[in-house]
Amino acid sequence: xxxxxxxxxxxxxxxxxxxxxxxxxxxxxxxxxxxxxxxxxxxxxxxxxxxxxxxxxxxxxxxxxxxxxxxxxxxxxxxxxxxxxxxxxxxxxxxxxxxxxxxxxxxxxxxxxxxxxxxxxxxxxxxxxxxxxxxxxxxxxxxxxxxxxxxxxxxxxxxxxxxxxxxxxxxxxxxxxxxxxxxxxxxxxxxxxxxxxxxxxxxxxxxxxxxxxxxxxxxxxxxxxxxxxxxxxxxxxxxxxxxxxxxxxxxxxxxxxxxxxxxxxxxxxxxxxxxxxxxxxxxxxxxxxxxxxxxxxxxxxxxxxxxxx
Numbered sequence: 001x002x003x004x005x006x007x008x009x010x011x012x013x014x015x016x017x018x019x020x021x022x023x024x025x026x027x028x029x030x031x032x033x034x035x036x037x038x039x040x041x042x043x044x045x046x047x048x049x050x051x052x053x054x055x056x057x058x059x060x061x062x063x064x065x066x067x068x069x070x071x072x073x074x075x076x077x078x079x080x081x082x083x084x085x086x087x088x089x090x091x092x093x094x095x096x097x098x099x100x101x102x103x104x105x106x107x108x109x110x111x112x113x114x115x116x117x118x119x120x121x122x123x124x125x126x127x128x129x130x131x132x133x134x135x136x137x138x139x140x141x142x143x144x145x146x147x148x149x150x151x152x153x154x155x156x157x158x159x160x161x162x163x164x165x166x167x168x169x170x171x172x173x174x175x176x177x178x179x180x181x182x183x184x185x186x187x188x189x190x191x192x193x194x195x196x197x198x199x200x201x202x203x204x205x206x207x208x209x210x211x212x213x214x215x216x217x218x219x220x221x222x223x224x225x226x227x228x229x230x231x232x233x234x235x236x237x238x239x240x241x242x243x244x245x246x247x248x249x250x251x252x253x254x255x256x257x258x259x260x261x262x263x264x265x266x267x268x269x270x271x272x273x274x275x276x277x278x279x280x281x282x283x284x285x286x287x288x289x290x291x292x293x294x295x296x297x298x299x300x301x302x303x304x305x306x307x308x309x
Contacts, residue, residue, distance in 0.1 A: 004296060011028040014026065015056035015123070024037045025037075025056060029054060030084075032049055034064060047099045050092060054066075054120075055230065059126060065109070070088070070091045070095070094121045095118060112160075118136050133175075135150055147165065148165070149162055149164060150165070150195075152200070163202075164212040168188060168189065169186055170186060170187075171228060174233045189220065192216075192218045192256070217239075221252075226245050227244040228241050230270060232272045232274060242272055248261055249269065265289075
């Protein structure tokens, strides 16, 4: 497996979105920006958003929708790893934002659900009906942490509803190739959960002791000290979950029976997406070292996302 470095000196990149022209959109969480990385590695700021832009996805209107977690407090480890540790002192609140790619203009779409403020929106995925599922990881403070959730919202700002809560540290989210299964990755327990979708924004719920009604796909595979972050799905339905601390990608079959680990040179491997003409180029954010890399000729093509031409 050959890793090709595209860009470096990024400020904790996340949320990659591969575009048809060969460029890749990323968020730089520590910079508070949505940025574009060109194929030759140039970095252009598309929008200054502030807070903590986290996940990104193209919506049905061609705009980029952003999960903004409101901001982190940061530290740099002796080895040079740059990482978030807690809620920022100037935390600006969680929200979903829409960015016009042509102008860079950003607008707030949602900042609450059921009159409860969003705390730390993290990742999102659009379905074929024009809505999107997103996770709210919550925020961590010195002596406490929020209980997050999974939500569904319309892109036009007209409706938002709770899919499931509480969901401890709900992070990456994705849909199966047939659009009938919703996945999300739990950070702290390194667990991958799934819901069967019954209608847009509606899921079947498993009974207790499931903490939020989801079924468990896999839990902390391999026994390594690890945490799960964001994710992508390939055309075969396998989930590629960015794995913190163990450093790399955890590849999980749809039923959880097959699990493998692809090591990468960053303990803060945070997210990935597929792109390229044949969808076999895997773009990965190595956030601790501030890099965007590509792995060409991935064994299985990636799943083409709704609205992302």
